[in-house]
Amino acid sequence: MKNELLLQALKGETVDRPPVWMMRQAGRYLPDFMKLREKYDFFTRCQTPELATEITLMPIDQIGVDAAIIFSDILVVLQAMNIAVEMREGVGPFLPQPIIDQAALDQVILPDVNERLGYVFEAVKMTKSELNERVPLIGFAGAPWTLLCYAVQGQGSKNFDRAKAFCFQEPAMAKELLQKITTTTIAYLREKIKAGADVIQIFDSWGGLLSPTDYQEFSWPYIQQIIDALSGTVPLIVFGKGCWFALQEMSKSGASALGIDWTCTARNARYLSGGQITLQGNFDPSRLLSPIPEIKTQVKQMIHAFGKDRYIVNLGHGILPNIPVDHAKAFVDAVKEYQS
Amino acid sequence: MKNELLLQALKGETVDRPPVWMMRQAGRYLPDFMKLREKYDFFTRCQTPELATEITLMPIDQIGVDAAIIFSDILVVLQAMNIAVEMREGVGPFLPQPIIDQAALDQVILPDVNERLGYVFEAVKMTKSELNERVPLIGFAGAPWTLLCYAVQGQGSKNFDRAKAFCFQEPAMAKELLQKITTTTIAYLREKIKAGADVIQIFDSWGGLLSPTDYQEFSWPYIQQIIDALSGTVPLIVFGKGCWFALQEMSKSGASALGIDWTCTARNARYLSGGQITLQGNFDPSRLLSPIPEIKTQVKQMIHAFGKDRYIVNLGHGILPNIPVDHAKAFVDAVKEYQS
Numbered sequence: 001m002k003n004e005l006l007l008q009a010l011k012g013e014t015v016d017r018p019p020v021w022m023m024r025q026a027g028r029y030l031p032d033f034m035k036l037r038e039k040y041d042f043f044t045r046c047q048t049p050e051l052a053t054e055i056t057l058m059p060i061d062q063i064g065v066d067a068a069i070i071f072s073d074i075l076v077v078l079q080a081m082n083i084a085v086e087m088r089e090g091v092g093p094f095l096p097q098p099i100i101d102q103a104a105l106d107q108v109i110l111p112d113v114n115e116r117l118g119y120v121f122e123a124v125k126m127t128k129s130e131l132n133e134r135v136p137l138i139g140f141a142g143a144p145w146t147l148l149c150y151a152v153q154g155q156g157s158k159n160f161d162r163a164k165a166f167c168f169q170e171p172a173m174a175k176e177l178l179q180k181i182t183t184t185t186i187a188y189l190r191e192k193i194k195a196g197a198d199v200i201q202i203f204d205s206w207g208g209l210l211s212p213t214d215y216q217e218f219s220w221p222y223i224q225q226i227i228d229a230l231s232g233t234v235p236l237i238v239f240g241k242g243c244w245f246a247l248q249e250m251s252k253s254g255a256s257a258l259g260i261d262w263t264c265t266a267r268n269a270r271y272l273s274g275g276q277i278t279l280q281g282n283f284d285p286s287r288l289l290s291p292i293p294e295i296k297t298q299v300k301q302m303i304h305a306f307g308k309d310r311y312i313v314n315l316g317h318g319i320l321p322n323i324p325v326d327h328a329k330a331f332v333d334a335v336k337e338y339q340s
Numbered sequence: 341m342k343n344e345l346l347l348q349a350l351k352g353e354t355v356d357r358p359p360v361w362m363m364r365q366a367g368r369y370l371p372d373f374m375k376l377r378e379k380y381d382f383f384t385r386c387q388t389p390e391l392a393t394e395i396t397l398m399p400i401d402q403i404g405v406d407a408a409i410i411f412s413d414i415l416v417v418l419q420a421m422n423i424a425v426e427m428r429e430g431v432g433p434f435l436p437q438p439i440i441d442q443a444a445l446d447q448v449i450l451p452d453v454n455e456r457l458g459y460v461f462e463a464v465k466m467t468k469s470e471l472n473e474r475v476p477l478i479g480f481a482g483a484p485w486t487l488l489c490y491a492v493q494g495q496g497s498k499n500f501d502r503a504k505a506f507c508f509q510e511p512a513m514a515k516e517l518l519q520k521i522t523t524t525t526i527a528y529l530r531e532k533i534k535a536g537a538d539v540i541q542i543f544d545s546w547g548g549l550l551s552p553t554d555y556q557e558f559s560w561p562y563i564q565q566i567i568d569a570l571s572g573t574v575p576l577i578v579f580g581k582g583c584w585f586a587l588q589e590m591s592k593s594g595a596s597a598l599g600i601d602w603t604c605t606a607r608n609a610r611y612l613s614g615g616q617i618t619l620q621g622n623f624d625p626s627r628l629l630s631p632i633p634e635i636k637t638q639v640k641q642m643i644h645a646f647g648k649d650r651y652i653v654n655l656g657h658g659i660l661p662n663i664p665v666d667h668a669k670a671f672v673d674a675v676k677e678y679q680s
Contacts, residue, residue, distance in 0.1 A: 158496075158498055159626070161626055161660060161662070164624075164626040164629070165626060165629045165662075168626060168627060168629050168630045169629055169630070169631075208603060210603075210624075211602040211603060211605075211624050211627070211656075212603070212605050214624070214627075242582075242603060244584070244603075245603055245604065245605065245608065262551040263548060263550075263551060263552065263582060263584075263585055264585065265551075265552050265585065268585065284504075284550075284551050284554070286499070286501055286504040286505060286508060287508060287551070287554075289504070289505045289508050289509055290508045290509070291509075294508075316551075320501060322501070322505075
């Protein structure tokens with residue numbers, strides 16, 4: 001690998017500067033992405049390895065990040081399980097038949113992932129080949145709880161109230177669904193690694209909607225299962241948005257790194273995670289709307305606060321569509337200019 | 341006062357059991373509220389002292405909470421400042437002319453609160469009279485940052501991206517708006533106290549969207565101004581949703597109590613707030629959808645975790661419209677059944 005910074009940081013090795021990438025870095029703030037978006041709908045882009053590869057490479061070539069993350073969506077796993085997912089303009093993901101009772105749950109299958117998600121593995125292989133060992137490639141999956149949120153709620157939500165109600169009123173059914181998602185995710189990630197992913201990230205975007213007790217019941221055990229099943233393969237990053245309260249447990253899970261959002265200071269994150277594990281984050285995506293000199297100052301302060309080692313520079317959530325490209329580039333450049 | 345539990349808890353006195361009330365307790369889960377809602381639109385209910393009084397008293401009579409909170413809305417303060425606020429079906433608050441530039445900001449006035457918000461003070465007086473000293477009456481206001489979120493974004497939002505962009509790109513304008521809101525809020529709360537409010541709560545519903553550094557720049561100083569201005573009047577409760585990272589600073593502010601959301605355990609909340617200040621919270625509103633026996637068990641566990649003294653039982657955010665009345669009542673009953 002020509003640029004091994006990410007892998008070094010995940011091993012806890014000393015580096016000259018931390019690696020940098022951005023969640024949703026191959027996204028709507030990039031003009032070239034928007035051009036492809038006009039021609040192909042969302043799932044066509046996911047399902048066509050050539051398109052997924054082209055999109056994955058954009059931020060490597062145009063922004064200069066230190067890692068690629070395969071262009072895909074966490075919801076493809078639900079699709080593979082026979083849960084229909086549409087992408088509706090102005091609504092986002094829409095699931096016409098949410099899983100709200102045993103009858104619906106019985107229709108959810110444990111798929112042959114090669115049959116149903118082969119296009120993802122093809123995209124990973126093609127991207128690896130195109131990358132030609134320039135930077136590592138990250139594969140990813142949603143945490144089972146986050147996927148349940150969509151499967152039950154049927155669409156995005158501020159508080160995923162229907163999904164939570166389902167868990168609290170029908171915990172046995174909820175756990176059956178969570179287990180099906182977990183089993184599928186493990187099979188899916190194993191194939192993604194076989195196809196060439198160098199690192200895996202688990203996104204628990206909605207873990208922070210749960211109380212710490214409910215998180216231990218409905219989210220964490222399923223993430224831990226995934227970590228255990230993938231143990232000994234590639235480094236794994238767990239990002240739980242709003243999950244500061246679980247950082248201690250997460251730090252003992254076998255994950256190589258933990259993602260941090262911007263409400264948790266570097267100091268709190270290091271303290272809560274025990275000070276030894278690699279951390280990733282945590283620039284507020286909205287802060288990329290600040291003037292460029294301020295972005296650069298704040299990035300340097302952030303690296304200083306986290307420390308250059310055992311640290312991966314990233315945002316605290318996905319980049320927003322309205323971020324100017326030169327602001328995203330300034331974020332990355334500030335890391336490259338860092339001198340300890 | 342016949343029931344002084346809330347005032348005792350706010351003074352840190354020893355009590356037989358903690359007081360209990362629920363944020364948004366006079367709300368859409370109550371059938372009688374829904375009947376009034378069919379007849380009168382939102383702001384008519386706020387602006388008619390007889391209706392506001394009737395609604396405020398509903399949960400006292402029907403659920404048995406230990407405190408009343410005047411029925412109103414945080415956005416009436418913006419209306420008084422010449423910022424139009426509509427309540428649109430299916431959308432919620434909608435501000436047709438958001439404050440996005442200096443020209444709009446120049447139209448924002450520092451109102452004579454008695455002239456523009458006299459109906460709130462009338463409602464407070466009428467409610468105090470109807471309550472006849474049964475329980476204390478809480479008056480409230482939104483935190484300046486939370487009001488700015490609506491004033492700039494123009495409606496509710498998952499991340500209030502436009503409001504944050506305004507602050508980060510035009511900090512001087514943002515602070516001018518925050519100061520105008522703060523000055524108006526202080527005048528408003530002084531009159532509310534004069535009218536009879538026994539306690540004041542500040543709601544910073546969106547403080548947790550900011551990084552700790554940005555919270556110190558755009559939210560906290562304005563809340564501290566309000567606390568300082570009201571010092572020596574009535575006890576003040578500050579609730580910052582998602583603001584666990586600021587609990588230490590908040591605990592030194594002169595506030596009598598701090599509201600806690602359900603992502604912060606009792607243990608973390610006590611630790612972060614220094615162990616001395618009264619805390620209020622933090623049942624997940626969605627957890628009121630659990631079966632009644634489970635609600636009762638969890639409420640007792642919660643009291644045990646916070647301790648019965650220096651504690652006010654509440655939810656971690658407003659009660660949801662789909663909570664069955666008997667579940668809300670079970671929450672309150674569980675507190676009354678508590679024996680240490």
